Amino acid sequence: MSMPSSLNRRQLLLMGSLLVFAGILPDHSQASRRAARQLIAQLTGQKKPTKGGISIELPPVTDQADFVPVRVRIETLMQGDDFVKSIHLAAEGNPEPHLASFHFSKGCSRAEVRTKIRLVKSQMIIAAAVFADGRVKIAKKRGKISTGPGGCG
């Protein structure tokens, strides 16, 4: 079997990460991770977030990168201080970190929302819930994108 004349994806990725490691190529992934975290901090009002009681559901792996279903749920009575005002979603590896922000009113019986998002590659998703008293809960989950049979994702 003859070698292909052009570089395949695997070889390009390997070269790219070597160049980043050597300090020759800038590391965009660090910048976009930072952008996602800064966005969440901005949207949630900078109150120190806690973990627990909030879940993100994503398919374990998908090749439909433009249509990734996601569900965010917060365990809460949705009353008084435990009323969830907003849920914010951000992506650490997309060109634009903001996915969506959902705002609930008193008639909303659950702090829960489902939507579909676009992920340009496998990456971490951040969900943040803001309560009526300003408390913030945060969760992170990895969305895995496969490139089809034989892909490295």
Next chain:
Amino acid sequence: MMKEVDQSRNLHLHLPRQINKGEEIEIKAKLSHSMENGWRKDADGKRIPANQVTLFTCYFNQQEIFRAKLGAGISPDPYIAFFFKPNQSGLIQVRWLQSDKKEFIQSAKIKVI
């Protein structure tokens, strides 16, 4: 400025027609829309202009009950589902707002017995 209402798109709005008082409903809404982010190029190499829906609002008897600000990472044919407890019969209305101020609107009645 009057928002232009566009009748040309496919909208889907799913919710039960009737419930007992005290029950919650899941409202599921979808809009046929390419959600172009302005980065793609067509077959001739020309950039396809950005055209995005940036805001989704839901009303019950003309009062806003839910809103979603949509970022660049929302899928084409945007889909949103959430829960609501109507305390009386009425009209659920969803509005999808495009960045050029065009709006896509759909309504459905719910009976509470």
